[in-house]
Amino acid sequence: MSENYIMEKCIEFWFDKDILMSKFKKNTELNLVNIKEIIRQREEISGGQKQYWLYDLRNATNMSKEARDYADQYGQDFLHAVAVLVNSHVTKFIFNSYLKFKKPIMPFHVFTTTEKAMSWLLELKER
Structure with a gap:
């Protein structure tokens, strides 16, 4: 699959x-x-600089175990913090509960609205 396809x-x-x-x-x-x-692509776009990332997962239908494992191992470079957008409060609760046990290496939080996610990232960025 080519870069342009993705x-x-x-x-x-x-x-x-x-x-x-x-x-x-x-x-x-x-x-x-x-x-x-x-x-x-995200690493290329980052140009070697750490980013605050708002990652909208609302249109994703499925994530394979292999993709999750790969993202967990290799997907955290060049990031200060990550805000993830999901479709429901139930998904948000499950995701945030999992993160309490997982202990990500950077600030990582799940939201259901773009406004709250942006506000959180901008607040972190100001610190």
């Missing part, structure tokens, strides 16, 4: 208020091939 069919990246933003296209399946390319 960008066109899978995910968009942009900056808003110096926050790296990304959003998956509708019904994106996060398999190992896609996640490797997404991480590579």
Whole structure:
């Protein structure tokens, strides 16, 4: 799968208020091939600089175990903090409960609204 395919069919990246933003296209399946390319692109976009990232997962339909394991091992470089957007409060609760046990190496929190996620990242950035 080519880089252009991933960008066109899978995910968009942009900056808003110096926050790296990304959003998956509708019904994106996060398999190992896609996640490797997404991480590579995010690192390239970061240009060797740590970023505050708002990662919108609301259009993702599935994430394989291999993709989760790969992202956990290789997907944390060049990041100060990550805010993840999900579709429901139940998903948010499950995700945040898991993170209490997982103890991520950077600030990492799950939200259901873009506004709250941006506010949290901007507050961290100001510190």
